[in-house]
Amino acid sequence: MLDLWYWPSIPGRGEFVRLALEAAEVPYRDRARDEGVEALVADMKPRHGIKPFAPPYITCEVEGREVTIAQVGHILTWLADAHGFGASDLPKDLELIMLQLTVSDVVAEVHAVHHPVGVSAYYEDQKDAALVAAKHFREERIPKFLGYFEDALSAIDGPFVLGAKWSHVDTSLFQLVEGLRFMFPKRMAAVEADFPKLIACHDAVAALPGIKAYRASDRCIPFNQDGIFRHYPELDAA
């Protein structure tokens, strides 16, 4: 059985994994959602040696051995290979990895917008720096990153990066657009028209049967102020 381990109260980085599994309609157990955060803490605590630096991670069987895989891009690449939602063509799969790791870079920068000086400090104690960081992110990084993915989608007739077939890169781009809309509604409203292929990809992911069913279920956690994408109105502007 495939087990996903992630903080149960936020979409966060775990959501990128959940969305691909839900789109592929792959059965999995979302352990901390089912058993509580204590189960996650208890699962992490005895781990020594080579282990996840942080959730999310999955545990599954590989060549007869129980393995633990952390890092979103790594988890998704593995799942795509195991469950057939990658390209099944090595040069194209190498491209998907490159794109997926760039999504991870964006996600890290998004978190750093509201926590620019320290991940363990309160937002309120780093708000002045966050105001400056948010301005840079809105004005420079959003167009640069979204333009990068728009360009990737322009390489082929869409709606997806691989064309007619969705991959984890598309479900991740969906979540990136959703998250940025939640965090920066004014900015996204002002710039989205510049990225028509990205928005078309987002919309095509939203229409996948597995994604529709998931988003209508209570398995899907709404964005909130504890996750990666947070809506602080003072950090947004057109």
Added chain:
Amino acid sequence: MLDLWYWPSIPGRGEFVRLALEAAEVPYRDRARDEGVEALVADMKPRHGIKPFAPPYITCEVEGREVTIAQVGHILTWLADAHGFGASDLPKDLELIMLQLTVSDVVAEVHAVHHPVGVSAYYEDQKDAALVAAKHFREERIPKFLGYFEDALSAIDGPFVLGAKWSHVDTSLFQLVEGLRFMFPKRMAAVEADFPKLIACHDAVAALPGIKAYRASDRCIPFNQDGIFRHYPELDAA
């Protein structure tokens, strides 16, 4: 022929790729070092569709097709597979990827220490935030990250993550220690004794014939104030 493309004036993220190639004594062309930064700019400019977000990237032939691979962890995983410096055992190789991507996370956080609010702004204009970010990084993140890698190395008789055989994770840990020593000499002097296996791994990498030859050559660029690891004395403390 294997081509590496990276900014020619800094070790930066390119150094993690160079070190693995040099340790493995794999022939490669460091194109912008050989032909100047203009060659790198000219190589990036016409690229459209799915392309690197930023250097470093490599170009090589995969299944008869010319491919471009960006993202340090991705490049190194590919090279390890192609040139035999990975584990050659799938569950172990999955662990190496997890560790390598965590190295990339550390490197991103290191850069954010001196550029907490905007990658495009000058250090001098974000120095106040950098002072706070550096304190958090020194006191919380250095012990947490180095302790994580120490634990990974404790899983096996070393000196390397795989035991007697070096991998790209080890050459990357070498560079991480080197970089942190350059950036935070006081802090590293104060904490290094807590991470004996990590330092032993660093020293074992330094003793590899390919690494010794490389570091004695003019191919190896010293750390400087334009790279990822920068020495601002005001950001360091024991």
